[in-house]
Amino acid sequence: MSILFSPIKDSQTLSQKIERKIEQAIRDKQLPAGSKLPTEHELCKMFAVSRTALREALRRLSARGLVDIKKGSGMYVSDYNIKDAISSLLLYYDLKFDNNLILHINQARLMFEPEITKLAAINRSKKSLAEIRKSIDDLISCHPDHIQAEADLINLFHAKITESSGNSFVIISMEPIFSLIPRMRNFIYANIEGERDVRVKFHEKIYSALEAKDGDAAHAAMKELIEHTNKTYIEKLQKYNKE
Amino acid sequence: MSILFSPIKDSQTLSQKIERKIEQAIRDKQLPAGSKLPTEHELCKMFAVSRTALREALRRLSARGLVDIKKGSGMYVSDYNIKDAISSLLLYYDLKFDNNLILHINQARLMFEPEITKLAAINRSKKSLAEIRKSIDDLISCHPDHIQAEADLINLFHAKITESSGNSFVIISMEPIFSLIPRMRNFIYANIEGERDVRVKFHEKIYSALEAKDGDAAHAAMKELIEHTNKTYIEKLQKYNKE
DNA sequence: AGCTTTAAATTTGTCGTACATATTTATTAA
DNA sequence: TTAATAAATATGTACGACAAATTTAAAGCT
Known part of the structure; x- marks a missing residue:
């Protein structure tokens, strides 16, 4: 009726x-x-x-x-602009924020970021490469007690790679993650003794693939990094649940 | 200062x-x-x-x-809800809508949808599989002159697969595409003699992989389909530019 | 006593007037 | 010609009045 x-x-x-x-x-x-x-x-x-x-x-x-x-x-x-474009998305995620969402984001990153990094290897410019280089150098020289700054530089590394893909839809789709990460970073990026050196190695490996315009190497290296990040998150979660 | x-x-x-x-x-x-x-x-x-x-x-x-x-x-x-969540995104895309965006969307789909379909093969439920089945059956029985309905059923097929992934971030990230497709469908889904049969074959192949929970087969089949879709879009674009 | 209809109260929507405050334009003085 | 001052313009806030949709209460009917 x-x-x-x-x-x-x-x-x-x-x-x-x-x-x-x-x-x-x-x-x-x-x-x-x-x-x-x-x-x-x-x-x-x-x-x-x-x-x-x-x-x-x-x-x-x-x-x-x-x-x-x-x-x-x-x-x-x-x-x-893009900030306007994602404003209602960010509000949605803020209202629905829970551990399930973090898991979904981690899963999506594992699916998407290797593909994005592969495209970035092809599309990156000299300028974007230099920006990625700088984020790694800043991470290396970051004081060990500056945990927040460290996590922000890791975030920047990922964001710059996504930018390098040159695909506006991809950049916008990933932007909420990078915007949400300041909120999740103490969960996602493990603050563990020696972790920073491991991480820098991953970043260097990805950078080399980007520099060499080697899409497959970039894809594989980013996959490895995200798997590592997700693994430490799960471990941290289990540790937290045990306490 | x-x-x-x-x-x-x-x-x-x-x-x-x-x-x-x-x-x-x-x-x-x-x-x-x-x-x-x-x-x-x-x-x-x-x-x-x-x-x-x-x-x-x-x-x-x-x-x-x-x-x-x-x-x-x-x-x-x-x-x-999700509709609210993507409202500013849809506004952004409407304001910035051009052929470049369509190309970026097509490219992003090639990167993301095979991965999504792979996850859907693992996570799909009986119910979601039945919905995907229905969209194919409706496409098969759709009257040949109902071009719009045909395109909408193709869209539904893709949207249902994304839903089957069960990943909220992924579903939301792809939702703008499916919302925008009614606007783009005459460009994206070619209205060519015999095309519908080709397409049904692709859908069937993907469906089989989903049914069998074969992630790799699903990934490969969806990749093939998106490549085909993108190829016909480029051909259509070149044909349009020639006129 | 229960249901329906009517009336009253409540709550948001629109209008108009008045004054406050930030910015822009015009005028005056050096 | 430039700087300072004054006037005009344009948005921000408050208030009172009435319109219109919904809810609640009261009255009427079976």
Whole structure:
């Protein structure tokens, strides 16, 4: 019976209707990024609505990152970037964050990162290679007590490789992991005596494959590294459960 | 000099401050999904602000999917789901949609879907296998003139396999592709004489591997299928450019 | 006593007015 | 010509009033 009859009355509020019209103009490229929107006063006249409904519509658009509102200046179509793109994903993961998600992320990394590293070996530029090199050098020279900095440099290593793939979909798909890792790093990257040297060896091996543009070697080396990372995570988890 | 001094005055509007406090309560699980928020009147008293600023804060939260506002009833913490999770991603892809993105998506699928299918072969349930079976059967019996329906069934086949992996991160990462495909399908899934039979053969082969829980066979078969899909897309693109 | 209908209360949606505050533009002074 | 000041512009917040959807309470009917 749900198809036979549908609501006669539109359940959208006025502000949602306004939101939709402005959003559609943005999606249709009628309002390019950076362009200034008409003032509140002008938009109220255009839409024949009160300032309240219009402002509420604009708050909705602003909250979703579509427009920037500047007091005293005006409202501008924002340049929607990757950070905006993953904002709702990050919120979702924050709300659903648990150990199961970490396990799934670890599993996905094992599936995806060797493939990504293989592509990166082919697509990497001199510049991206230098950035990867720097992350390794910084890790080597990082003070042993700077555990957080160490984990961040490991994270950076992985992120830079993903960037080197040059595939925008891949980069965006992996970005939530790298954004979440500051939160997980004490779990994922084991703080164990001698671990750093093991890790540096893995990084060097991957770097060599990238440098040599050897996709298969890169794939194999990254697979090994992720397996190692996941293994130490499982061990750490079991140790924690035993206590 | 940027670290030495920082803005004295907080640039956040009052409504953004309110938004943040309510959001934090939600993130901290103080306000679980489904629970009713205090009324506007109560919140105005709690925060000691006017109704205007509060409503604008609530519009921001509502626009991001964190709360549902029901006229005459009240405001509720929403059950943030996968659809919400990918909403900003889908917006990003809509704003940046071009052929380059399609190529990147195709490339990512070649990297990821064989791995996903391999995992699905291990993790699939009887139920998920039956759903995959149904999508193939529906494709076989689909009328030859129903080009859109055909493409949607192909899409469903792929989506069901990804679901069968049982990995939440993987499912979410691939969801934008399946959401975007209705838009791309006339490009991605070639409408060529005889193509449907070729495709059904690929689907059957993958299905057999899934049924047999043969991860390597599943991986190889899916790789072959994606290569085929990507190849016909490139051919179609070149044909289009020639005209 | 239980169910249905009607009325009242509650809660969010929209409008209009007023003033505050940040930014931009225009005018004046050096 | 440049710098300082004033005026205008544009968004931020508050308040009061009324509209409209939902919920609750009361009245009416069987």
